[in-house]
Amino acid sequence: xxxxxxxxxxxxxxxxxxxxxxxxxxxxxxxxxxxxxxxxxxxxxxxxxxxxxxxxxxxxxxxxxxxxxxxxxxxxxxxxxxxxxxxxxxxxxxxxxxxxxxxxxxxxxxxxxxxxxxxxxxxxxxxxxxxxxxxxxxxxxxxxxxxxxxxxxxxxxxxxxxxxxxxxxxxxxxxxxxxxxxxxxxxxxxxxxxxxxxxxxxxxxxxxxxxxxxxxxxxxxx
Amino acid sequence: xxxxxxxxxxxxxxxxxxxxxxxxxxxxxxxxxxxxxxxxxxxxxxxxxxxxxxxxxxxxxxxxxxxxxxxxxxxxxxxxxxxxxxxxxxxxxxxxxxxxxxxxxxxxxxxxxxxxxxxxxxxxxxxxxxxxxxxxxxxxxxxxxxxxxxxxxxxxxxxxxxxxxxxxxxxxxxxxxxxxxxxxxxxxxxxxxxxxxxxxxxxxxxxxxxxxxxxxxxxxxx
DNA sequence: GCAAAACCTGACCATTTGGTCAAAAACTAC
DNA sequence: GTAGTTTTTGACCAAATGGTCAGGTTTTGC
Numbered sequence: 001x002x003x004x005x006x007x008x009x010x011x012x013x014x015x016x017x018x019x020x021x022x023x024x025x026x027x028x029x030x031x032x033x034x035x036x037x038x039x040x041x042x043x044x045x046x047x048x049x050x051x052x053x054x055x056x057x058x059x060x061x062x063x064x065x066x067x068x069x070x071x072x073x074x075x076x077x078x079x080x081x082x083x084x085x086x087x088x089x090x091x092x093x094x095x096x097x098x099x100x101x102x103x104x105x106x107x108x109x110x111x112x113x114x115x116x117x118x119x120x121x122x123x124x125x126x127x128x129x130x131x132x133x134x135x136x137x138x139x140x141x142x143x144x145x146x147x148x149x150x151x152x153x154x155x156x157x158x159x160x161x162x163x164x165x166x167x168x169x170x171x172x173x174x175x176x177x178x179x180x181x182x183x184x185x186x187x188x189x190x191x192x193x194x195x196x197x198x199x200x201x202x203x204x205x206x207x208x209x210x211x212x213x214x215x216x217x218x219x220x221x222x
Numbered sequence: 223x224x225x226x227x228x229x230x231x232x233x234x235x236x237x238x239x240x241x242x243x244x245x246x247x248x249x250x251x252x253x254x255x256x257x258x259x260x261x262x263x264x265x266x267x268x269x270x271x272x273x274x275x276x277x278x279x280x281x282x283x284x285x286x287x288x289x290x291x292x293x294x295x296x297x298x299x300x301x302x303x304x305x306x307x308x309x310x311x312x313x314x315x316x317x318x319x320x321x322x323x324x325x326x327x328x329x330x331x332x333x334x335x336x337x338x339x340x341x342x343x344x345x346x347x348x349x350x351x352x353x354x355x356x357x358x359x360x361x362x363x364x365x366x367x368x369x370x371x372x373x374x375x376x377x378x379x380x381x382x383x384x385x386x387x388x389x390x391x392x393x394x395x396x397x398x399x400x401x402x403x404x405x406x407x408x409x410x411x412x413x414x415x416x417x418x419x420x421x422x423x424x425x426x427x428x429x430x431x432x433x434x435x436x437x438x439x440x441x442x443x444x
Numbered sequence: 445g446c447a448a449a450a451c452c453t454g455a456c457c458a459t460t461t462g463g464t465c466a467a468a469a470a471c472t473a474c
Numbered sequence: 475g476t477a478g479t480t481t482t483t484g485a486c487c488a489a490a491t492g493g494t495c496a497g498g499t500t501t502t503g504c
Contacts, residue, residue, distance in 0.1 A: 048267070061452085064493090065451075067492085127353060172430050179404075186352075189352050190367075193363035212394075286483060446503105449501085453497090459493100465484105474478105
């Protein structure tokens, strides 16, 4: 099993910075650890607040070794963002014009809420990046994301014209869904303080999901 | 006009740290400048990311002089948070059991949205503090805020029992209002990138307000 | 087994940064 | 004007931190 995986040849250096060549087992493992540790640190302390030493410790290796894999702090930060970005924006894609609006929206809301539950750190990192003016991901927001939103807004618009959805501004409606679902990750501390519970708790998550479904769908469906 | 304002006497030192004695004109002015500059810096760069030098510059004075008014960075951060906190949590108070639910909720949503428009930096600072685990305001969240939410949840509950509001979880409904309104401040960068507009723009704010009213109220009213 | 490459380490350094302090300047009350 | 107080400054410092580097260790391909 797993034969012929080594493509690298002698005399062909494979510096870890260059993503081209196939990474070794060690590299894969360490890269994953580093990203994980960095996500944890960056999301809870911000870019400046997280130190490379802390991240290295969270990743279970020395600072020097970590810097062997990622040139510097900024490159590491960008790598973490790149890792979470796709998964973060992707779910919106599942909205299809040929779907039943109620079913599709319900599923989308649930998926976003589960994402907030399962990856709260990613949510917070993303939020932090945007709140600081999105210095790293600005182009993605005004490029691919903008197009994606335009596309899905058109889908909502179509449903409205078919009389299956109330006439509300589709873009603002999308923002509403993002806001209420991500809130459960980003403001988890506040929610814990106020309710004693968190979206990590199954019953609480169900209650949240039910409320979002009721309000958003009854508020939007015709 | 403005007679007899000087209460201080000779031989009675008035160190700026002590909030007791009446502050001088200069002190009042400088304190205000500092808080303003600090809010701007902290909200856009986070606690660690903002340097005392930058804050001092934003406040239009030397670092040393700023530290004459606030012992250290942490004290300054706490002062900024204290300044915005009351205004931030207060609006919820206007929900009164004797109000008409539709009118009251509409007004509350609008007020929160206007707050996001007028004080986006405060919103972002608050969000950042909570996202990092609310190290400074934890006690306020689990104390006064928790009580306030419990009280207002009871108000919503009463409206539900009177059949004037759909039976949804009142606490989650409050969270929804917070989430969608603050989103316009906290994610302003993303909203700008995607739509080209911001809640700072009047027409855009109206559109947002209308959408929030429609969805949240139609989703909650009976 | 033996290069060569990949991986890892600890010592080291330059810079940034929060904060101190002594003394000068400006203001206030009389 | 002058003495006492408040305000302001700039020089200074210690700690933290991001990053480098020379060299050691392990792994890999053959």
